[in-house]
Amino acid sequence: MASAKSRYWIALILVVVCVPLFVKSNYVLSILIVIGLYAIIVQGLGLLMGYAGQVSFGQAAFYGLGAYTAAILATKCDWPPVLCVLVAPFLPALVALIIGRPILRLREHYLVLATLGFGILAFAAFNESIALTGGPSGLTGIPYLSIGPLVLDNDRSYYYVVWGVLGLVILAVANLTGSPIGRAFKAIHASEQAAQSAGIDTALLKLQAFVFSAFLAGLAGGLYAFWVTFVGPSPFGFTASIEFVLMAVVGGLGTLWGPVLGSAIIVGLAEFLRWGVPILLPKVGGEFEIVFFGIIFVLIMLLRPQGILAPGRPSGMSGVAVKEEKCSG
Amino acid sequence: MLRVNGLTKQFGGLTALCGVGFVAQPGQILALIGPNGAGKTTVFNLITGVLQADQGEILLANKRIDGLRTFEVAALGISRTFQHLELFTTLSVAENVMVGAWPRNRASFLRCLFRRPGMMKKDQELYNKALGLLAQVGLKGKADWPAKSLTFGQQRLLEIARALAGEPQVLLLDEPAAGLNHAESADLAAFLRSLAERGLTLILVEHDMDTVMGVADQIVVLNFGTVIAGGSPSEVQQDPEVIAAYLGKEDDEVC
Numbered sequence: 001m002a003s004a005k006s007r008y009w010i011a012l013i014l015v016v017v018c019v020p021l022f023v024k025s026n027y028v029l030s031i032l033i034v035i036g037l038y039a040i041i042v043q044g045l046g047l048l049m050g051y052a053g054q055v056s057f058g059q060a061a062f063y064g065l066g067a068y069t070a071a072i073l074a075t076k077c078d079w080p081p082v083l084c085v086l087v088a089p090f091l092p093a094l095v096a097l098i099i100g101r102p103i104l105r106l107r108e109h110y111l112v113l114a115t116l117g118f119g120i121l122a123f124a125a126f127n128e129s130i131a132l133t134g135g136p137s138g139l140t141g142i143p144y145l146s147i148g149p150l151v152l153d154n155d156r157s158y159y160y161v162v163w164g165v166l167g168l169v170i171l172a173v174a175n176l177t178g179s180p181i182g183r184a185f186k187a188i189h190a191s192e193q194a195a196q197s198a199g200i201d202t203a204l205l206k207l208q209a210f211v212f213s214a215f216l217a218g219l220a221g222g223l224y225a226f227w228v229t230f231v232g233p234s235p236f237g238f239t240a241s242i243e244f245v246l247m248a249v250v251g252g253l254g255t256l257w258g259p260v261l262g263s264a265i266i267v268g269l270a271e272f273l274r275w276g277v278p279i280l281l282p283k284v285g286g287e288f289e290i291v292f293f294g295i296i297f298v299l300i301m302l303l304r305p306q307g308i309l310a311p312g313r314p315s316g317m318s319g320v321a322v323k324e325e326k327c328s329g
Numbered sequence: 330m331l332r333v334n335g336l337t338k339q340f341g342g343l344t345a346l347c348g349v350g351f352v353a354q355p356g357q358i359l360a361l362i363g364p365n366g367a368g369k370t371t372v373f374n375l376i377t378g379v380l381q382a383d384q385g386e387i388l389l390a391n392k393r394i395d396g397l398r399t400f401e402v403a404a405l406g407i408s409r410t411f412q413h414l415e416l417f418t419t420l421s422v423a424e425n426v427m428v429g430a431w432p433r434n435r436a437s438f439l440r441c442l443f444r445r446p447g448m449m450k451k452d453q454e455l456y457n458k459a460l461g462l463l464a465q466v467g468l469k470g471k472a473d474w475p476a477k478s479l480t481f482g483q484q485r486l487l488e489i490a491r492a493l494a495g496e497p498q499v500l501l502l503d504e505p506a507a508g509l510n511h512a513e514s515a516d517l518a519a520f521l522r523s524l525a526e527r528g529l530t531l532i533l534v535e536h537d538m539d540t541v542m543g544v545a546d547q548i549v550v551l552n553f554g555t556v557i558a559g560g561s562p563s564e565v566q567q568d569p570e571v572i573a574a575y576l577g578k579e580d581d582e583v584c
Contacts, residue, residue: 172442179441180427180434180452187417187428194415197377199403199432199495208438 016163020156029155031271033227035263036162040220042247042259043169044213049245050253051177051185052209054104058115059244061122062092062214064236066221071139071231072132081145081226088225089218096214100207119241126233138232145226158227165223166260169216174256185209250300252307261309269296330354331376331407331499331530336385338371338554345371346554348385353499353547358521358531360541363551364574369534370412372551373501377409378402389499404432408492409501412534414484416476416491423472425487426459427452429494462490466520481508486517493524500524502533506540518544542566550574 023029041059048054070088073079079087103114126133133139144153145161152158176182188195188202195202225231243266251262270293277288300308336349346368353359361369374380376387378399387395394402408429417425434455440448463469466486471479479487485505492500505521506514518540525531525546535541541548541562548565550558558568565571 175444176438176441179444179448180436180455181438181441183420183424183428184431184436186419187425190417190419191415193379193399194411194417194491195428196379196399197403197409197411197415198429198491199400199435200428201400205438212438212442 013167016167017160020159026155029159031267033155033159033162035260035267036159036166037220037224037227038244038247038263038267039260040162040166040169040223041217041244042251042263043166043173044216045244046248046251046253046255046259046262047173047176047185048209048213049248050255050258051182051189052206053189054206054210055112055245056115056210056213057112057238057241057245058119058122059213059217060236060238060240061119062096062217063221063224063240064122064126064233065092065095065214066218067225067231067236068126068133068139068221069218070222070225071142074143074225075139075141081143082147085145085219085222085226088222089215092218092221093211093215096211097207100210101203104203104206104210116238116241119238123233123237126236133231133233136233138230140230142225142229142231144229145223152226162223162227165219169219170256170260177256181205246297249307250297252309255307255309258307258309262307265308269293330390331532332388332391333372333376334386334388336372336375336387337383338368338375338380339383344554346375346382349551349554349556350385351547351549351556351559353530353532355498355528355530356525357546358525358533358544359547359549360545361532361534361549361551362536362538362541366553367551368554369551370503371554373409373503373532373534376402376501377407403495406432406496406498407501408495408497408499410485410488410492410503410505412503412507414481414488416484416487418475418477420476421472422463422468422474422476422479422487423456423459425476425491426462426494427455429491430455430458430496432495459490459494462493463487465493466490467516482510482513485509489520497529499530499532502531502535504534504536506535506537514540 019032020029023032041063045056045059048056066088069091070084073084073087074081099118103111103118106114127136129135144151145158146152152161177185184195184200184205187198188200188205192202224235247262247266248259249262250265251258251260273292277284277292281288331353333352334350336346337344338346349368349372351359361372363369371380375382375395378394378397378401382395385395386393389405389407394405394407397405417428420428434451460469460472463472466489468479468483468486468490471483476484476487485508489502489505502521506517509517514537521531521533521544533541533545545562548558548560548562549556550565550568550571552574557574558565558571560568
């Protein structure tokens with residue numbers, strides 16, 4: 001059994017390692033990098049939604065906080081890039097720790113609104129703190145990521161960095177979900193009252209999942225900053241937060257590979273619609289992409305609400321709703 | 330020993346409990362009885378910190394525990410079962426029990442993230458311990474079944490096994506015999522008796538009078554949120570106020 005499992009992992013690693021050998025286009029490689037970055041964020045969000053049963057519409061803000069922290073440390077403090085990437089996630093994690101206690105006390109729509117409000121607030125801060133973030137024109141002059149003499153200034157090498165980090169993140173999440181903590185999360189999801197009566201500090205566990213999700217978003221942010229070597233506010237807005245939630249749901253909550261698949265589908269679909277819609281409907285503007293996007297998601301939610309990889313009945317978001325009803329009744 | 334003194338709880342203008350007090354001794358089974366709405370489950374919710382009392386105190390081994398939160402009360406050694414079953418339906422039977430062992434086997438987020446050596450070995454020991462508890466309630470063969478696949482009566486037993494996994498001093502049972510057939514109730518009574526003999530303090534809320542009279546050492550009768558009688562089963566059965574309020578006419582079969 002163990003050998004079958006390790007064979008499966010080796011096969012996956014081989015596929016990820018070999019992809020750049022066959023993909024010559026930088027365009028495709030850059031899409032794969034974006035998918036990898038988003039998958040890191042969605043791993044954290046998926047844990048928060050699928051296991052802790054909490055929804056956050058503020059992940060783009062943590063992503064941005066990580067990117068700006070890394071960029072500022074590199075350009076204004078001249079820290080070595082690798083150190084910046086490693087340190088950057090701690091700021092969003094700290095922010096999540098501070099805002100998490102009051103926010104996670106909220107339920108259902110209020111939790112959604114609070115995280116959404118935080119996202120909007122952070123987006124405004126990225127735009128307005130001109131001295132620190134450069135405002136709408138952003139921060140330039142971020143160096144490439146370098147490890148010793150090795151400078152990662154091309155998409156091929158950066159693909160390996162991002163997917164390597166994603167691999168470690170998946171390993172960590174697999175550790176967590178397969179551990180007593182993962183079991184405790186499932187217990188909270190099934191019956192918060194019984195979990196508390198079993199001695200579980202449910203508020204603390206939810207806070208830990210929230211902080212972890214912010215840490216992962218910040219990690220992706222730091223990696224993003226050293227890839228594009230420019231950080232402006234636009235990728236960290238409200239729409240990005242919604243897309244992350246969609247990726248988590250579409251891929252399947254409570255699954256290890258759902259976040260990767262969800263990110264690939266949403267990013268792939270966005271790219272496909274960008275060049276596909278003008279071919280089909282030559283005279284319409286870019287807003288029609290959004291319409292197609294919307295239709296596809298309505299269909300997914302109608303036909304497979306639990307996400308693509310999750311088995312059986314819907315868990316996750318709709319599971320949360322069902323549980324809350326029971327509590328208030 | 331669990332002591333409750335002058336417990337009062339109001340919901341808006343409604344007084345759910347008024348000056349309720351009793352002492353539950355180790356090795357004894359105390360039954361809380363009373364008509365529907367008498368405040369029995371409210372007593373459990375106050376003891377476990379789900380609700381906070383307006384007045385009164387709750388002492389575990391002479392230490393105040395009122396004001397503590399639910400998970401803290403559980404960690405101090407008070408476990409409970411629920412009237413409306415609250416199993417972890419997405420987990421297996423054994424996993425339910427393993428979660429119940431949390432007060433003595435807390436896991437740390439970071440240690441689990443990095444899967445520290447020895448962690449999974451400890452978890453395997455926990456699984457074996459869960460099997461032992463399941464054997465006591467007759468569910469060992471179903472350890473790896475989904476919890477929701479059990480029959481209603483088995484789910485009640487699983488809740489008890491889960492509560493015992495925390496190695497509590499005090500076990501609160503909210504209508505453990507509800508939905509059980511006659512034979513199952515008798516088995517349950519014998520099992521509760523054996524738990525008390527091990528030195529556990531048991532408090533149960535129960536409607537099934539046969540079970541209560543057969544198993545309880547001490548009975549506290551609640552009516553409209555106040556204690557109207559207390560004592561041994563035979564004393565309570567003869568109390569005219571109890572007969573009037575709860576047990577019904579003198580020729581009722583339970584009397």
